[in-house]
Amino acid sequence: MTATIQQQKDIQELLSTITNSLRAFSLKLTGNMNDAEDLYQDTALRIMTNAEKYNPGTNFKAWAVTIMRNIFINNYRKKVRRNLIIDQTPNNYYINSGNKTVVNDGExxxxxxxxxxxxxxxxxxxxxxxxxxxxxxxxxxxxxxxxxxxxxxxxxxxxxxxxxxxxxxxxxxxxxxxxxxx
Missing domain, CATH: 1.10.10.10 (Winged helix-like DNA-binding domain superfamily/Winged helix DNA-binding domain)
Known part of the structure; x- marks a missing residue:
């Protein structure tokens, strides 16, 4: 189902009224201006592409914030999955690799x-x-x-x-x- 032109205009108008709140919420979620702007843009795009799913007369801000939160959570989960590396190197490699010393200057x-x-x-x-x-x-x-x-x-x-x-x-x-x- 595709949103009508009038639905798109209505959604754009509603979105413009809560833009500042959404930007502030995105900054709160990400803690970074660049990531916050990306999250806001992703949310605005998702809102516009799913305009037909919004039920007029319901709380638009709550709907938009839920979309933003879900995008943030999904992106976070993707990031965690991408960074998950399983080391399958046999431990014998480290034991038998010679007398190489590792400098640890953490102290x-x-x-x-x-x-x-x-x-x-x-x-x-x-x-x-x-x-x-x-x-x-x-x-x-x-x-x-x-x-x-x-x-x-x-x-x-x-x-x-x-x-x-x-x-x-x-x-x-x-x-x-x-x-x-x-």
Whole structure:
């Protein structure tokens, strides 16, 4: 079934009223302006090509956001599948490959103490549950010990990880600037 010209015009008009919301949502999903713009364009195209599937009088924004979310999820799943590489190399190769040494300069890049400093800079509400999870406690055990709801503990650990990622990236950027300057 193909949409009539009037349906196409109606959909274009509705789409123009929610463009800013869709762009903001796409940025929230992707966290990147270029990917967000691609997601918005894919969504707009899908909306226009499926205009006949929209039921007039229903919530157009919800319909459009659902389409965007589904496109994002499908793209994410494709990306994960593409990056999934199964190593079928026999382990004997590595054992019998001679006396080749592999240089690991990870220790010189970031020391454990530097990472510990980043963790120590987290607010107590985030640091304590994060460290307990790091030590192997289960979420429900952490919630019970701290007297907090399970959902609160999960979100605090999640946000602690996100904050640590940002702090780590900033520290690496500062390190790169310092190494370039010297």
């Amino acid at each position: 010189s890049e970031v020391t454990f103490n530097e990472l510990q400093e980043l963790v120590d800079r987290l607010p107590d509400d985030f640091r304590v549950p994060f460290l307990m999870a790091y030590q192997g406690y289960k979420y429900d055990e952490i919630a019970e010990q701290l007297g907090s709801p399970l959902g609160t503990i999960k979100s605090r650990i999640f946000f602690a990880r996100k904050k640590l990622q940002k702090m780590y990236e900033e520290a690496m950027r500062e390190r790169m600037v310092a190494s370039v300057a010297s």
